[in-house]
Amino acid sequence: MREEEKLQKVKEHYQRMDIPDAAIDDAIKKGMEQASAQRRLRRSFSSRRIRFNLKWTSTVVAAMILIFVMMIRVSPVFASYVSYIPGLEKFVELVRFDKGLTSAIENEFMQPVGVFDEHEGIKITIDSAIVDEQQMVLFYTMELSDELRDRVIQDMERSSFEAERTAETRFDQLEVGKVQLLDEHGESVMASMQFSSPVPDEERKKGKWVNEMRFYFHEALDSGQYTLQIWVQKHDPQPGIEREFFDSTWIIPIQIDTSKFAGMKETYELNETVTIERQKITFSRMEVFPTRIGIHVKFAEENTHRIFGFDDLELVDDKGEKWGTIVNGVTATMPGENEWIIYFESNYFSRPESLYLQFSSVRALPKDQLQVVVDVENERILKAPKDGRIKKVANTGMGLSFFVKMDDRDEHMYLNIFEHKYRDADGNELESNSAFATNYDDFGSEGEESNLKQIGLVLADGEFTNPLTFTLNDYPHRLDKSIRLKVR
Amino acid sequence: MHDEQLVIQAKNGDDDAFYEFIQNHKASLYRIAYAYFKNEQDALEAIQEVTCRAYHHIHKLKQPQFAATWLTRIMINYCADERRKRRRVQIHAEVSDLQPVTDRDRYQMIEVEQAVDQLNEKYRQVIILKYFEDLKIKDIAQALNQPEGTVKTRLNKGLRLLRRALGEKGGERNA
Numbered sequence: 123m124r125e126e127e128k129l130q131k132v133k134e135h136y137q138r139m140d141i142p143d144a145a146i147d148d149a150i151k152k153g154m155e156q157a158s159a160q161r162r163l164r165r166s167f168s169s170r171r172i173r174f175n176l177k178w179t180s181t182v183v184a185a186m187i188l189i190f191v192m193m194i195r196v197s198p199v200f201a202s203y204v205s206y207i208p209g210l211e212k213f214v215e216l217v218r219f220d221k222g223l224t225s226a227i228e229n230e231f232m233q234p235v236g237v238f239d240e241h242e243g244i245k246i247t248i249d250s251a252i253v254d255e256q257q258m259v260l261f262y263t264m265e266l267s268d269e270l271r272d273r274v275i276q277d278m279e280r281s282s283f284e285a286e287r288t289a290e291t292r293f294d295q296l297e298v299g300k301v302q303l304l305d306e307h308g309e310s311v312m313a314s315m316q317f318s319s320p321v322p323d324e325e326r327k328k329g330k331w332v333n334e335m336r337f338y339f340h341e342a343l344d345s346g347q348y349t350l351q352i353w354v355q356k357h358d359p360q361p362g363i364e365r366e367f368f369d370s371t372w373i374i375p376i377q378i379d380t381s382k383f384a385g386m387k388e389t390y391e392l393n394e395t396v397t398i399e400r401q402k403i404t405f406s407r408m409e410v411f412p413t414r415i416g417i418h419v420k421f422a423e424e425n426t427h428r429i430f431g432f433d434d435l436e437l438v439d440d441k442g443e444k445w446g447t448i449v450n451g452v453t454a455t456m457p458g459e460n461e462w463i464i465y466f467e468s469n470y471f472s473r474p475e476s477l478y479l480q481f482s483s484v485r486a487l488p489k490d491q492l493q494v495v496v497d498v499e500n501e502r503i504l505k506a507p508k509d510g511r512i513k514k515v516a517n518t519g520m521g522l523s524f525f526v527k528m529d530d531r532d533e534h535m536y537l538n539i540f541e542h543k544y545r546d547a548d549g550n551e552l553e554s555n556s557a558f559a560t561n562y563d564d565f566g567s568e569g570e571e572s573n574l575k576q577i578g579l580v581l582a583d584g585e586f587t588n589p590l591t592f593t594l595n596d597y598p599h600r601l602d603k604s605i606r607l608k609v610r
Numbered sequence: 611m612h613d614e615q616l617v618i619q620a621k622n623g624d625d626d627a628f629y630e631f632i633q634n635h636k637a638s639l640y641r642i643a644y645a646y647f648k649n650e651q652d653a654l655e656a657i658q659e660v661t662c663r664a665y666h667h668i669h670k671l672k673q674p675q676f677a678a679t680w681l682t683r684i685m686i687n688y689c690a691d692e693r694r695k696r697r698r699v700q701i702h703a704e705v706s707d708l709q710p711v712t713d714r715d716r717y718q719m720i721e722v723e724q725a726v727d728q729l730n731e732k733y734r735q736v737i738i739l740k741y742f743e744d745l746k747i748k749d750i751a752q753a754l755n756q757p758e759g760t761v762k763t764r765l766n767k768g769l770r771l772l773r774r775a776l777g778e779k780g781g782e783r784n785a
Contacts, residue, residue, distance in 0.1 A: 125722075125725075125769060125772045125773045125776050126741075126769065128721070128722045128776065129722060129737070129741040129742075129772075130741070131719065131722070132719055132722045132723065132741070132742065133741050133742050133744065135719060136641050136644070136645065136742050137641075137744075139641065139644065141636070141637050141640055141641075142640075142650060142654070143636075145650070145654055146636045146640055146654065146657055147633070147636075148654075149654040149655070149657040149658040149661070150629060150632045150633065150636065150657060150658070150661045151629070152658045152661075153632075153657065153658040153659065153660065153661025153662040153664075153665065154625065154628065154629065154661055154662070154665055156658065156659075156661075156662040157661070157662040157663075157665035157666055158665075516669045516670070517621075517669060518668075518669035523669070
């Protein structure tokens with residue numbers, strides 16, 4: 123038999139083969155879900171919620187848990203403290219990525235609170251707090267009635283893809299959705315807030331889990347009596363589905379012991395100026411608090427470049443122990459146009475004898491290259507930084523995507539490169555409320571660039587006049603220079 | 611609805627249209643994956659991955675009339691990559707669990723499948739698309755992003771290699 127006839131036979135078998143229709147449909151849905159899930163860094167600008175990068179966290183979990191286990195074993199004092207604040211191990215796990223906060227707990231800096239409120243089958247208990255004059259981390263437990271827990275499980279087990287297709291109310295992301303902190307006069311405390319870090323599914327399915335919320339005070343705390351108001355959301359906001367809240371307000375009074383942190387702030391004057399490719403950067407002051415360290419940085423007005431950020435910035439002592447910048451939470455504040463305060467994990471309790479600030483590069487661009495102009499209709503870039511890293515622009519399922527050439531070192535870096543406000547050709551200011559950054563792995567067509575990331579914005583609804591002008595807020599162009607400054 | 615219309619809608623973010631578009635090609639995609647992996651589980655995984663890639667990259671599809679060949683290309687690329695990865699850990703060629711009518715048929719099928727399996731990837735691709743999926747030379751050329759002439763050359767060479775492989779095996783059997 124000739125091979126073509128043999129092939130013909132095989133082909134007949136293949137054409138007659140049973141196709142598992144249902145299983146294939148399922149695989150297609152999963153593929154679409156997977157694609158949606160890969161839209162990382164989807165972050166809502168309008169709310170203050172800040173989320174972990176899940177992929178990254180899972181890799182570090184094991185090591186950090188191990189450290190905690192060892193810590194309990196070596197410190198009998200700490201072990202007794204563990205029984206003093208019930209559920210402490212779980213709270214330690216919530217702050218495991220911040221060695222300053224971990225060390226604050228280890229040094230018994232945590233205050234027990236233990237107050238709850240209960241409505242609609244949801245009990246919220248504020249268990250404990252780590253507080254200093256700069257910030258407050260509140261640890262809380264959510265506990266659901268059996269009935270509500272079953273509803274949550276049911277909603278979680280429906281595929282998220284299917285759920286996106288129906289506008290039904292779901293309870294799969296039941297969590298604290300809105301918070302207000304009031305002082306003793308009932309006035310709102312000026313603070314930035316962060317809450318509702320993602321809860322692991324298996325915890326949520328038990329109907330009981332712990333989480334944290336953070337308050338970054340705009341002014342130093344002075345009194346100790348506060349009231350917390352909490353609203354609970356049923357699910358995350360999604361395109362086309364408004365976020366829904368339970369009707370009740372959970373009201374929890376909390377008493378903070380301010381004497382625990384009074385006078386703890388330590389200030390070190392630095393006044394060191396470094397020059398990197400003619401750009402002057404001055405490190406003026408370091409302030410050490412129990413929950414974090416703030417380093418004040420000034421950029422000279424005459425600098426030709428705008429500096430977006432430092433790479434690998436860290437504090438290190440003589441023994442090589444390192445304290446990094448804050449990864450989950452407020453990373454920096456900007457009191458003035460050319461002035462930053464960058465936050466680091468605190469070493470308040472470990473008191474290193476000497477301390478150095480070091481980094482090896484900054485991300486920066488000439489100030490006259492910060493605008494990106496795009497003809498959205500024809501998917502053409504009209505103006506972009508001269509280094510040519512923005513390879514192309516396209517309207518994709520995610521939004522307006524820019525394909526940006528990154529360095530090898532940026533493999534795990536997902537920069538949101540644009541400010542969320544932009545302008546159209548008539549000068550109208552528009553605002554995007556969602557951004558994304560994802561790896562762009564090509565499926566094999568030839569001649570594609572490597573290290574491309576797809577970064578962009580979901581454009582605001584409604585009409586606009588082409589072209590649009592975006593402003594860069596970050597960008598993978600570097601000025602390299604190794605810097606090491608003695609700060610203590 | 612037609613592919614072209616579906617793709618245009620999918621590019622505008624219509625998930626239902628995207629789903630329907632993949633649905634229209636699922637049998638063909640499944641068979642190609644099956645030809646490579648010879649089992650249902652891996653073929654389904656391939657469909658999931660290909661769907662995911664297509665979803666990410668559908669904006670790149672400038673000419674919706676080539677949507678079908680574009681999907682085929684993603685699948686072929688996935689299969690080839692996956693095969694290359696698996697080769698390193700796997701020695702035995704897999705045999706499909708399809709159930710041919712007679713033992714003789716079954717024997718021949720295994721023989722052919724194994725022979726195709728041994729081919730260099732560039733010949734395997736064209737043989738699978740031409741003889742298992744019955745695509746026209748023109749469509750194969752598009753799916754593989756190669757000139758038609760190249761596809762024809764590879765088909766001829768592939769068939770010659772198959773003939774030799776099958777012939778040698780036949781020889782052993784008679785001996």
